[in-house]
Amino acid sequence: MSVFQEISDYIDTISVIDTHCHKLPRQVGFPAGIQDLVEHSYLGWCHRDWDGTKEAAAEFVRGLKHNSYFFWIEKSLQKLLGTEQRLDENTYPWFDQKIREFSSSLASDDEFLRNVCHYDKIVLDGYWEPGTNLGNPGLYTPTYRINQFLFGYQPDTVDDNGNNPFLVYGWPKDLEFDQYLDKIEEKITEKMAQGCVALKSSLPYDRSIHFKERTYDEAKRGYQNPDASREDIVAFQDYIYFYICRIAAKYDIPFQNHTGLGNLEGSNAMLLKEVISKNPKTRFILFHGSFPWTDDALALIHNYSNVYADLCWLPSISTTTAIYFLKQLIETGKADAITWGCDSWTVIESYGAYLAGRYAVAKALADLIEDAFMTLEEGKELAENIFRNNAKRIYLDRI
Numbered sequence: 001m002s003v004f005q006e007i008s009d010y011i012d013t014i015s016v017i018d019t020h021c022h023k024l025p026r027q028v029g030f031p032a033g034i035q036d037l038v039e040h041s042y043l044g045w046c047h048r049d050w051d052g053t054k055e056a057a058a059e060f061v062r063g064l065k066h067n068s069y070f071f072w073i074e075k076s077l078q079k080l081l082g083t084e085q086r087l088d089e090n091t092y093p094w095f096d097q098k099i100r101e102f103s104s105s106l107a108s109d110d111e112f113l114r115n116v117c118h119y120d121k122i123v124l125d126g127y128w129e130p131g132t133n134l135g136n137p138g139l140y141t142p143t144y145r146i147n148q149f150l151f152g153y154q155p156d157t158v159d160d161n162g163n164n165p166f167l168v169y170g171w172p173k174d175l176e177f178d179q180y181l182d183k184i185e186e187k188i189t190e191k192m193a194q195g196c197v198a199l200k201s202s203l204p205y206d207r208s209i210h211f212k213e214r215t216y217d218e219a220k221r222g223y224q225n226p227d228a229s230r231e232d233i234v235a236f237q238d239y240i241y242f243y244i245c246r247i248a249a250k251y252d253i254p255f256q257n258h259t260g261l262g263n264l265e266g267s268n269a270m271l272l273k274e275v276i277s278k279n280p281k282t283r284f285i286l287f288h289g290s291f292p293w294t295d296d297a298l299a300l301i302h303n304y305s306n307v308y309a310d311l312c313w314l315p316s317i318s319t320t321t322a323i324y325f326l327k328q329l330i331e332t333g334k335a336d337a338i339t340w341g342c343d344s345w346t347v348i349e350s351y352g353a354y355l356a357g358r359y360a361v362a363k364a365l366a367d368l369i370e371d372a373f374m375t376l377e378e379g380k381e382l383a384e385n386i387f388r389n390n391a392k393r394i395y396l397d398r399i
């Protein structure tokens with residue numbers, strides 16, 4: 001058996017801690033066919049339409065068959081449906097029917113995630129209801145999305161998900177700035193008491209992550225002030241982000257940060273350098289390797305001991321980049337800083353993400369073993385750390 005196969009098989013025995021997931025609430029018979037799968041996965045972000053016609057299917061497959069999202073979802077379907085057929089313009093009606101049968105025969109999404117994907121725990125980012133555990137705290141431990149607190153500069157301005165704390169929590173609209181700050185801390189501690197194990201920023205979908213240190217007075221000018229300039233509002237938001245970093249340090253709760261892609265402009269992890277260097281006690285977990293700027297994420301992880309690498313989404317975006325990034329992290333002595341999450345909405349996509357993550361980790365480790373940088377036993381140990389033990393340690397055994 002090849003070294004790659006041995007590591008890959010070993011990963012299947014690990015009780016995985018999936019540190020980032022958007023699993024949607026269960027609906028029996030969902031996804032109902034390929035259309036739903038495309039709409040509720042990253043395939044829907046690929047600028048290709050799927051309308052169920054043969055012409056569109058041919059165009060879709062021609063454009064995407066070497067795309068990593070497509071490849072791993074196709075792999076997931078092949079394994080789950082017991083076929084080696086490729087999904088193309090001739091086979092798609094068969095796949096469509098089989099996905100419907102699979103979805104309506106699935107007794108429990110949660111049992112699927114436990115038994116087929118081997119997830120012991122899942123850190124859920126339910127942005128539609130920040131802090132939700134889908135009613136199954138045994139499997140889902142929530143993260144708490146903080147974007148909305150940067151949008152309370154007016155009672156009706158909203159973040160990318162349509163949230164604002166005045167609207168979501170019914171806070172009195174005449175809160176003074178100090179009271180607003182107190183309420184944020186109260187809400188975070190309340191969510192921690194309810195089981196949230198991390199804070200989460202997906203702010204690159206809202207604005208630049210170039211947060212600068214601001215004074216209290218600068219920030220206050222941007223709060224509920226009808227004459228506030230754009231710069232005053234940015235100062236308010238920067239201040240709130242720094243304030244949340246201090247809360248994260250105070251309660252020692254890891255702070256998960258989406259980096260890379262998003263709005264592109266202003267999403268490179270390197271833009272966090274100032275806030276990272278000024279908050280050495282905050283645990284910054286950088287998601288997605290700041291793709292495509294993985295070198296910038298690597299530089300931060302290398303230089304700051306409070307910065308961690310979560311591979312979530314990366315093996316599905318570009319498997320090659322994930323392998324390269326993993327090897328670089330290991331070679332720079334950062335193997336203990338690596339975690340993995342599926343970053344998916346449905347069980348089919350989650351299983352595909354698991355296959356992608358397993359492949360990337362097994363390939364990176366097998367290469368290093370074959371080049372004699374480590375032994376097979378050491379490789380297995382690192383795999384177990386990446387898929388489980390590092391998350392236990394970084395999230396302080398709260399997961």
Ligand SMILES: [Zn+2]
Binds near residue numbers: 020022125343
């Ligand atoms: Zn995500």
